Each structure stands twice: as C-alpha cells, then as structure tokens.
Amino acid sequence: MTIDKGNGAPIEFRLDAASGVPTYLQLVHQVEHALRLGYLKPGDQLPKVRDVVASLAINPNTVLKAYKELEVKGLAAGRPGQGTFVQATLSQVALPELTVLRRSLSGWLATADGAGLDENGIIALFTSALRDFYERRRESSTRGPASDGASDGAEGAA
Amino acid sequence: MNMIEASGLGKRYGSTWALRECTLAIPAGHVTALVGPNGAGKTTLLNLAVGLAEPSAGQVSVLGGRPAGSPAALDGIAFVAQDMPVYKNLSAADLLHLTRNLNRRFDRPYAEARLADLGIPLKRKAGRLSGGQQAQLALTLALARRPRLLVLDEPVAMLDPVARHDFMALVLTAMVDDGVSVVLSSHVLAELERVADYLVLLSHGRVQMTGEVEDLLATHRMLTGPAAEADRYTERPVVHAGRAEAQAHLLVRAGVDDPVPPGWEAHPVSLEELALAYLREPGAGARPGPARGRHAQPTGVTK
Amino acid sequence: MTALTVLGRPDQDARLRPVPWRRMAWVTWRQHRFALGGMAALLGGLALYLLLAGLHLHQAYAAATACRPVSSDVCAMMLSNINGPAAEIIAVLLQAVPAMIGAFVGGPVLARELETGTFRYAWTQGFGRWRWTLGKLVLLAITVTAAAGAFSVLFSWYYQPYLADGWQIPFGPLVFGLRGVAFAAWTLAAFAIAALAGMLIRRAVPAIAATLAVYTGLALAVDLNLRQHYITPLVTHSTNLPGSVWIIGHWYTKDGRLVSQSAISQELRGYHGASATRVGPNTVRTVVDPIQYLTQHGYMNWTSYQPASRFWPFQWIEGGWLLALSVLAIAATVWLVRRRAA
Numbered sequence: 001m002t003i004d005k006g007n008g009a010p011i012e013f014r015l016d017a018a019s020g021v022p023t024y025l026q027l028v029h030q031v032e033h034a035l036r037l038g039y040l041k042p043g044d045q046l047p048k049v050r051d052v053v054a055s056l057a058i059n060p061n062t063v064l065k066a067y068k069e070l071e072v073k074g075l076a077a078g079r080p081g082q083g084t085f086v087q088a089t090l091s092q093v094a095l096p097e098l099t100v101l102r103r104s105l106s107g108w109l110a111t112a113d114g115a116g117l118d119e120n121g122i123i124a125l126f127t128s129a130l131r132d133f134y135e136r137r138r139e140s141s142t143r144g145p146a147s148d149g150a151s152d153g154a155e156g157a158a
Numbered sequence: 159m160n161m162i163e164a165s166g167l168g169k170r171y172g173s174t175w176a177l178r179e180c181t182l183a184i185p186a187g188h189v190t191a192l193v194g195p196n197g198a199g200k201t202t203l204l205n206l207a208v209g210l211a212e213p214s215a216g217q218v219s220v221l222g223g224r225p226a227g228s229p230a231a232l233d234g235i236a237f238v239a240q241d242m243p244v245y246k247n248l249s250a251a252d253l254l255h256l257t258r259n260l261n262r263r264f265d266r267p268y269a270e271a272r273l274a275d276l277g278i279p280l281k282r283k284a285g286r287l288s289g290g291q292q293a294q295l296a297l298t299l300a301l302a303r304r305p306r307l308l309v310l311d312e313p314v315a316m317l318d319p320v321a322r323h324d325f326m327a328l329v330l331t332a333m334v335d336d337g338v339s340v341v342l343s344s345h346v347l348a349e350l351e352r353v354a355d356y357l358v359l360l361s362h363g364r365v366q367m368t369g370e371v372e373d374l375l376a377t378h379r380m381l382t383g384p385a386a387e388a389d390r391y392t393e394r395p396v397v398h399a400g401r402a403e404a405q406a407h408l409l410v411r412a413g414v415d416d417p418v419p420p421g422w423e424a425h426p427v428s429l430e431e432l433a434l435a436y437l438r439e440p441g442a443g444a445r446p447g448p449a450r451g452r453h454a455q456p457t458g459v460t461k
Numbered sequence: 462m463t464a465l466t467v468l469g470r471p472d473q474d475a476r477l478r479p480v481p482w483r484r485m486a487w488v489t490w491r492q493h494r495f496a497l498g499g500m501a502a503l504l505g506g507l508a509l510y511l512l513l514a515g516l517h518l519h520q521a522y523a524a525a526t527a528c529r530p531v532s533s534d535v536c537a538m539m540l541s542n543i544n545g546p547a548a549e550i551i552a553v554l555l556q557a558v559p560a561m562i563g564a565f566v567g568g569p570v571l572a573r574e575l576e577t578g579t580f581r582y583a584w585t586q587g588f589g590r591w592r593w594t595l596g597k598l599v600l601l602a603i604t605v606t607a608a609a610g611a612f613s614v615l616f617s618w619y620y621q622p623y624l625a626d627g628w629q630i631p632f633g634p635l636v637f638g639l640r641g642v643a644f645a646a647w648t649l650a651a652f653a654i655a656a657l658a659g660m661l662i663r664r665a666v667p668a669i670a671a672t673l674a675v676y677t678g679l680a681l682a683v684d685l686n687l688r689q690h691y692i693t694p695l696v697t698h699s700t701n702l703p704g705s706v707w708i709i710g711h712w713y714t715k716d717g718r719l720v721s722q723s724a725i726s727q728e729l730r731g732y733h734g735a736s737a738t739r740v741g742p743n744t745v746r747t748v749v750d751p752i753q754y755l756t757q758h759g760y761m762n763w764t765s766y767q768p769a770s771r772f773w774p775f776q777w778i779e780g781g782w783l784l785a786l787s788v789l790a791i792a793a794t795v796w797l798v799r800r801r802a803a
Binding site for chain 2: 139
C-alpha cells in the first residue's frame with residue numbers, strides 16, 4: 001500500500017462524480033465538514049489550486065469558485081502569492097441542542113412512518129424539502145429580505 | 159480576448175457542408191468543450207481554427223483577431239489531433255529536438271521534466287510506447303511550445319481511465335501554471351462537467367448553443383410533473399419533453415427564481431442532461447427565449 | 462465567475478520573425494535519412510563497381526593503344542577485346558537509377574505525412590506548412606542532384622575508352638542520359654515529379670508507382686522522339702560521315718521527290734539480281750555498294766544527323782527543360798500545400 005506524500009495542506013479533496021452535486025459545492029462542503037470535525041483549524045492552508053487540479057483533474061476555475069464561495073461565507077481568505085487560508089470556524093452546535101434536535105427528528109420519523117412512508121419515501125421527502133430550504137435561503141441571502149416568493153408547491157409524493 | 163472567433167464560418171467538402179453558418183466567440187481563460195455527435199463538424203471546426211483547412215464561407219480568427227493559419231496564429235496555438243499523431247519511428251528525444259527546430263519557442267527543460275515525471279523513456283521509439291504514453295508525449299510536445307491556446311481533438315477517446323485522468327490533469331495544471339486556454343472536442347459527455355466551463359454544442363454541422371456552463375446550468379431547470387398537464391405548460395420555453403404514462407419531465411429554460419406550477423417539482427439540470435436534450439431537439443438552440451426576468455438567456459447565436 | 466487570468470506574455474507578435482530556414486536541415490535529415498542512406502548505398506555500390514571496372518578498362522585501353530604495330534592483328538584484337546557486353550549491360554541498368562532515387566526519396570516526403578496523419582502535427586508547428594514543404598523539397602532536391610551529378614562524372618570517366626575508340630557514340634540513347642548534366646537533371650525531375658505525385662495521391666506506394674510510370678513514359682518519349690529535335694538536324698548527301706555522328710534519318714529522293722521505302726526495295730531487287738551472277742572461273746565480280754548502285758540509277762541519298770559537336774548543347778537543352786519542369790513541379794507542390802492541406 002502506498003501512501004501519497006502530503007502536499008502540505010491538512011486535507012485533500014475527493015470528488016464524487018455520481019452525486020449530482022456541482023463540483024465546486026462538493027469542495028465547499030468538504031472544507032466545511034473538515035472544519036466541523038476539526039481536521040482544519042483557523043490558520044491552516046487549504047490545498048493549492050494546482051495540487052487540487054493535478055489530483056482531481058478538474059477545471060481550475062472550479063477550485064477558484066469554491067474558494068471564492070468560502071471567502072464569501074467568511075470561512076477562508078486568500079493571501080496573495082501564498083494561497084488560501086482558513087479564517088474562521090463554523091459555529092459549533094452545542095451538545096444539548098443536538099440532543100433536542102435529534103429527539104424532534106425521531107418524532108417526525110415516527111409520524112412519517114405512521115403515515116405509510118417507507119424508508120426511501122422518507123429520504124425522498126426529506127431531501128426535497130432540504131434542497132428547497134437551502135435554495136430559498138440562498139435566494140433570500142443574495143436578494144435581500146424583499147424576496148422569498150417561491151411557492152411551497154415543491155413537495156410532492158415521490 | 160476571444161481565443162477563437164468565427165463569423166458565418168462554413169466548410170464544404172465536395173457537395174456536402176461539414177460546417178455551416180458557424181458564429182461563435184470562445185473566451186480566453188476557459189476550458190471550452192466542443193460537443194456533438196460524430197459527424198457534427200467538430201473536427202472540421204478545429205481544423206479551420208488551427209489552419210489545416212481553408213473556409214469555404216465566412217471567416218475565423220484566433221488569439222484575438224489573428225487570421226487562422228497565419229504565422230502569428232501558428233505560433234500561439236498548439237494542436238493535438240485525434241489519435242495523437244507523432245512520428246512513430248522517432249524517439250521522444252528526437253521529437254523534442256524536432257519540435258524545438260520547428261518553433262520559435264520551446265521549453266526543453268519543462269518537456270524533459272514532464273516526460274521524466276510520466277516515466278516516458280527518452281530513447282525509445284514513439285511507436286513502442288503505450289497509447290497513453292503516446293498521448294502524454296504528444297501533449298508534452300504541445301505544452302512545451304508554451305502556447306496560449308491548446309486545441310485537442312477527441313483527446314481521451316482512446317485512453318483508459320487512468321491515462322485519461324493523467325492526461326487531463328496535465329492539461330489542467332498547464333492552465334494553472336501558464337494561463338493556457340483549452341479547447342477540446344468530445345463526444346463523451348459524462349466527464350465534461352468536471353472539466354469544461356464553456357460549452358459549444360454542434361449538431362449536423364451547425365452551432366446549436368454556446369455559453370458559459372455556469373450560465374447555461376443556471377438558466378435551465380428540469381420540471382417533473384403529471385403527464386396530463388405537460389402539454390399545457392407554457393410558462394417557459396420547453397427544450398425537451400420526456401413523457402411516460404403518468405409522469406413527464408420537461409427541460410425548460412427557466413431560472414431558479416421562476417415560479418414552479420403547483421403539483422410540479424423543479425430540479426437543477428446536469429450538463430450531460432442539458433447537452434443531450436438539445437442534441438435531441440435540432441431546432442432547440444436556434445429559438446430565442448423570451449427575455450423575461452433578470453436571468454440571462456443561453457445564446458444560440460452569440461452577439 | 463472568475464476565470465483564470467491569462468498570464469500576460471511580452472507581446473512579440475507584432476513583428477514575428479519567422480523560424481529560420483536553416484532549422485529544416487536537421488528536420489529533413491532526421492526524417493529522410495533512411496531514404497537518403499538507401500540512395501547513398503545504391504550510388505556507392507555502383508560507384509565502387511565503376512571505379513574498379515573503370516580502372517581495369519582504362520589500363521586495358523592504354524595497353525591496346527600503346528600496342529605496336531598498330532595495324533597488326535594482335536593489336537586489333539586487343540582493341541576489340543575491350544568492347545565487351547559489360548558496357549551495354551551497365552548502361553541499361555543505370556537507366557533505372559534516376560527514377561529509383563527520385564521516386565523513393567521524393568515520393569514519401571508528403572505522401573507519408575498525409576497517409577499517417579502526421580501532417581496534423583507538422584503543419585501546425587510554428588514553422589508553417591508551405592515553408593516546411595519548400596525547405597524540405599529544396600534541401601532534398603539539392604542533395605539528390607548533387608549526388609547524381611557526382612556519380613555521372615564518375616560514369617563519364619569510366620565510359621571514356623568506349624567513346625575514344627569509336628565503339629560508342631556520345632549520342633547513344635542509353636548513354637546520353639547518363640553523362641553530362643542529363644543524369645543529374647533526370648534525377649531531379651524524377652524527385653520533383655515524385656513529390657508532386659505524393660501530394661496529389663496522398664499515399665506513398667501508389668505515388669512511387671505513379672512516378673516510375675510517368676518517368677518511364679517521359680524518358681521513352683525523349684529518347685525515341687523528342688531529343689532529336691532539340692536542334693534541327695544537319696542534312697547531307699555524303700556517305701562519308703564520321704563514326705561519331707548520330708544518324709537520325711536516311712531517305713532517298715528521285716527528281717526532287719521523296720521515294721518510298723517499298724520503291725527502294727523494288728529497285729534493289731534489280732541490284733541483287735545483277736550481282737547474283739554465277740561465279741565461274743573466268744567471271745570477275747565487281748562489288749558495288751547498294752547506295753552507289755542507287756545513285757548510279759538517279760536516286761539522291763539523304764542523311765539527317767546530329768554531329769558529335771552538338772553533344773554539349775544538347776545536354777544543356779535537356780538539362781534546362783528538365784530543370785524547368787522540376788521547378789514547376791516543386792512550385793506546384795508547395796502551392797497545393799499552401800492551398801489545400803486538409
């Protein structure tokens with residue numbers, strides 16, 4: 001088994017070609033995930049654009065877009081000539097909150113199951129609602145508070 | 159600056175038009191995918207751009223207005239044709255020397271370093287290298303010329319997945335290192351989304367669609383809903399409709415903020431789905447969409 | 462969306478100096494060294510033979526001419542021994558050499574590139590495709606012409622004794638094209654035709670075959686028909702022409718009108734009848750030349766010929782139009798490359 005010699009950055013990106021999620025978003029999520037789990041700390045350097053491109057064979061503009069997105073979110077900042085560095089951490093959700101959230105989720109699951117939804121039905125419903133939630137949230141964040149006119153008609157039985 | 163600009167470009171072989179009324183402007187700093195089925199005119203367009211063929215109609219200029227095939231154009235464009243032609247009886251070292259002699263600019267240390275990285279022996283005849291190695295060799299020769307535009311015709315068609323990955327990695331890191339723009343043609347859609355950020359869709363010798371991938375994906379949605387209502391949908395132009403008994407999928411030109419009819423679901427589209435849908439509808443690209451809302455329309459014909 | 466900034470490079474494009482012509486030297490050599498090596502081997506082998514045979518021949522000739530007394534049977538035999546069939550055989554074999562060299566060196570230059578697809582590499586390099594073509598063709602043309610020229614000098618030296626003792630004439634159809642400037646010119650022409658054929662046919666082997674066919678046709682046409690007309694032949698009644706002239710035509714007239722060959726044959730039957738008297742112990746047979754016989758009967762004898770002194774003018778004429786043909790063929794090839802390509 002060979003271990004790839006590290007390129008200096010704490011994390012390395014991977015790509016899930018079949019997931020349907022745009023590439024740049026996958027990179028953004030991986031950074032956020034790494035932050036949450038502690039692989040990345042403020043001050044760490046994100047992988048160099050060239051290294052990401054060389055290992056994943058993706059368009060450099062995609063990596064730039066991902067890093068720009070992280071900048072917009074305030075999670076990273078670019079230093080000219082040096083690279084992109086982690087700036088902040090994600091707000092950690094405190095443990096008691098997590099427990100509360102989990103209990104309410106279990107309740108919802110029991111209701112859905114009682115309504116006749118099977119596992120895949122629950123997953124489909126949840127994924128669709130989740131997607132709509134974040135889409136709406138992204139629109140409202142780019143357009144300001146006067147928007148959010150999207151209808152709720154997006155959920156339908158899968 | 160536009161890397162390749164064509165206006166009314168056409169090419170005829172005998173009585174057949176391989177390419178007609180082609181008008182496009184491919185911007186710099188992108189990886190442009192030239193997509194279309196076999197026989198769509200991709201190779202013809204590339205041949206015209208690199209000066210291997212003369213137009214039968216219209217004109218084409220490269221690198222910001224230089225005539226295709228002129229010395230200035232040849233100097234700044236490196237072309238790797240389909241099946242990577244290199245002289246099979248020459249060694250890699252010979253080919254380096256050959257390419258050096260035929261160009262004003264050649265970075266030999268770069269080329270040797272690249273070949274060493276790839277494990278390609280300098281003294282072996284090119285014909286005895288594997289297919290992947292020949293492709294890498296052809297690409298190295300092209301990149302060592304330090305071009306501003308790299309043109310690749312079906313570069314990965316005959317490569318195995320590992321070779322394919324390594325090949326594209328080399329191309330894309332050259333983009334990072336040297337600011338090379340890339341135009342590549344492919345009839346394989348699956349892996350394009352990772353690599354391409356500008357799309358030119360060709361079908362039956364005509365340009366169906368061009369645009370930034372990001373824009374194109376942002377201005378198309380897939381609507382899923384009851385088949386019975388599918389015909390009545392008129393809110394947005396429908397590019398392609400796929401129908402089953404109860405359910406229909408409509409690929410429409412609409413943005414994220416366009417309202418979705420009640421009972422319908424909206425999903426983003428993948429580049430592959432988008433390209434396939436347009437290729438199945440030959441008339442689709444040409445129809446100008448109604449300019450409603452703030453979102454950009456995909457341009458069938460660039461202004 | 463941020464696109465990668467295209468790195469600014471110092472813009473030298475406004476006044477692009479073209480890639481220097483001398484770069485084609487290595488390119489041409491490396492790509493065609495196999496064909497050139499074959500040519501060198503062929504000419505070298507033949508040259509070796511000519512050298513050895515020539516030395517032997519010259520020695521024998523010197524001995525024969527030094528032989529005394531000159532009119533004795535021994536000396537005459539020495540002289541006639543030199544005139545063996547070797548000269549004819551070698552002259553026949555050498556006819557093929559210009560065609561072979563020209564076809565095999567010139568045919569593949571463009572045809573192989575088009576056949577294998579490597580033109581898509583070669584013609585998109587900075588050098589430019591018509592300059593690439595011109596550079597290659599000119600370099601190769603000069604090389605084959607020079608090699609052929611040197612070879613024909615050696616051949617002329619080898620052949621010298623045959624001409625000196627009158628056994629062969631300078632205008633001999635097999636030999637004219639091997640000496641002077643003709644050999645080099647024919648090689649150049651074959652090369653140029655092959656290059657053009659390669660561009661038109663786009664495949665190496667058919668181009669070589671076509672070149673050999675065209676060359677053969679042209680050579681035959683020149684040998685049998687065209688060459689004699691370069692300068693209007695001299696015409697004479699005399700039957701006493703020097704042995705070195707090139708007899709082109711021979712005919713008779715009577716009373717100013719041309720007499721057909723059949724009429725001559727008929728007339729000559731009378732001659733044979735007259736001389737077919739039975740030879741008895743008392744008859745004296747007078748030997749009468751058929752020409753004298755015809756002249757006595759009122760026929761005028763005409764011979765058209767080219768004197769040996771016209772050898773070099775003819776060489777220049779032949780070399781000249783072959784050169785022009787070659788230049789035309791190469792120019793046409795370059796023009797085609799410039800216009801048509803893919």
